[in-house]
Amino acid sequence: MTTDATSIAPPRRVPRRRAGLSEWSDRHFKWLLVVPAVLLILSLSVYPLVFSLWVSFVNYDFQIPGHAFVGLKNFSMVVLDPVARWSLVLTILLSAANVAIELGLGLALALAMVRSFPGRGLVMSVLIIPLFISPVIVGQAWALLLQRPFGPMNYLLGELLGREVTIGWLTESPWLYFALILADVWQWTPFMFVILLAGLTAIPPNLYEAAELDGVDGWQAFRLITLPQIAPIIMLAITFRLLDAVRLFDTIFIMTAGGPGTKTYTSSFYLYTVGFTQFHLSQATAGSWILLILTALLVGLLVKRLTKSEPA
Numbered sequence: 001m002t003t004d005a006t007s008i009a010p011p012r013r014v015p016r017r018r019a020g021l022s023e024w025s026d027r028h029f030k031w032l033l034v035v036p037a038v039l040l041i042l043s044l045s046v047y048p049l050v051f052s053l054w055v056s057f058v059n060y061d062f063q064i065p066g067h068a069f070v071g072l073k074n075f076s077m078v079v080l081d082p083v084a085r086w087s088l089v090l091t092i093l094l095s096a097a098n099v100a101i102e103l104g105l106g107l108a109l110a111l112a113m114v115r116s117f118p119g120r121g122l123v124m125s126v127l128i129i130p131l132f133i134s135p136v137i138v139g140q141a142w143a144l145l146l147q148r149p150f151g152p153m154n155y156l157l158g159e160l161l162g163r164e165v166t167i168g169w170l171t172e173s174p175w176l177y178f179a180l181i182l183a184d185v186w187q188w189t190p191f192m193f194v195i196l197l198a199g200l201t202a203i204p205p206n207l208y209e210a211a212e213l214d215g216v217d218g219w220q221a222f223r224l225i226t227l228p229q230i231a232p233i234i235m236l237a238i239t240f241r242l243l244d245a246v247r248l249f250d251t252i253f254i255m256t257a258g259g260p261g262t263k264t265y266t267s268s269f270y271l272y273t274v275g276f277t278q279f280h281l282s283q284a285t286a287g288s289w290i291l292l293i294l295t296a297l298l299v300g301l302l303v304k305r306l307t308k309s310e311p312a
Contacts (some may be wrong), residue, residue: 056286062279074286083262084287087270088294094177094266095245098184099238105185106192106237111222113193114200128190135187139254142183146170146255170256176264183251188244192237199233200226235306239299246295267291 025032056074058067078084113124130138146153146169158165169179203226211221249268256264258273265273271291275284 052285052288055282056289058282060282060285062281070282074282075290077283078287078290083265084267084270086262087265087267088291090265091246091248091267094180094184094248095242097181098188098245098248099241101181101185102189102192102241103234103238105189106196107234109189109193110196110200111226113197127193130187131190131194133187135250136254138183138187139251142179142186142251143170143255146179171260173263176256176260179255180248180251180264183255184245184248188241191241195233195237195240196230199230203229232306235302239302239306242302243295243299246291246298 057069057071059070060067109127113120113127145151148154148166148168148170151169153169154165154167157167167175169175207225207229208221211225216224247268248266249272252258252264252266252269253272258265258269262270267287268291271284271287274280274287
């Protein structure tokens with residue numbers, strides 16, 4: 001039995017160009033998976049960043065036509081603006097006060113909650129509730145509590161002190177700064193508490209057992225064991241919290257709206273007012289770059305310190 005040679009189809013040859021493309025895609029498959037994410041990052045972050053840098057060197061003002069190049073004029077306007085300088089000082093003071101108080105309270109709560117006791121889970125759940133509340137809601141709630149004459153804060157203080165209290169928490173200095181610190185501390189102390197509690201629970205118990213055998217008391221154990229062990233965690237918590245504290249805006253917008261006058265202008269609120277209320281976008285963008293550079297320097301110092309912090 002013979003087979004007709006013409007009935008057997010010859011094997012199909014893959015075009016050389018198509019085979020080369022397939023080999024190239026196989027070699028670079030991992031990079032092809034990353035390309036969409038890279039393009040998304042470039043479009044959503046790098047491009048706006050570069051565009052904002054261009055805006056800071058031109059005249060991009062809704063009240064003045066054209067986009068003429070003005071060099072460093074926008075930066076000089078921010079630096080010479082006394083309101084901008086005051087907003088930077090207030091940002092530093094509020095950030096330092098908020099982070100310091102939150103660190104102290106968070107460490108105290110973490111030390112109190114590190115040991116098990118009945119109802120510990122319920123207490124921890126209540127303590128971290130403020131973390132899940134929007135800063136806008138927090139600002140509105142504290143504004144209602146402190147508002148004169150309807151807020152209960154002055155009434156409670158009057159009952160405690162035995163005399164009438166008429167403090168203008170949202171309109172009078174220095175009480176309005178205390179009000180802003182109070183609202184921020186109430187919301188973000190649980191953040192410090194959670195991070196420090198994780199650091200405390202990671203300390204090996206045998207260190208405290210050995211210290212107890214050597215006759216070390218509680219304060220010495222805290223100073224010689226606890227603090228050195230959680231020093232990196234403390235630096236990490238401070239770094240994360242400072243990054244957020246310098247952008248304080250929401251509670252100020254709700255509680256004081258930057259007033260009275262410009263007394264509660266932080267850097268973020270100042271840039272918002274200049275850019276989106278007065279529509280001086282170039283000046284606001286230049287101020288944003290100045291704030292970005294200062295924040296990057298601060299974070300760089302903290303990260304450098306953090307990398308050197310190792311438990312004893």
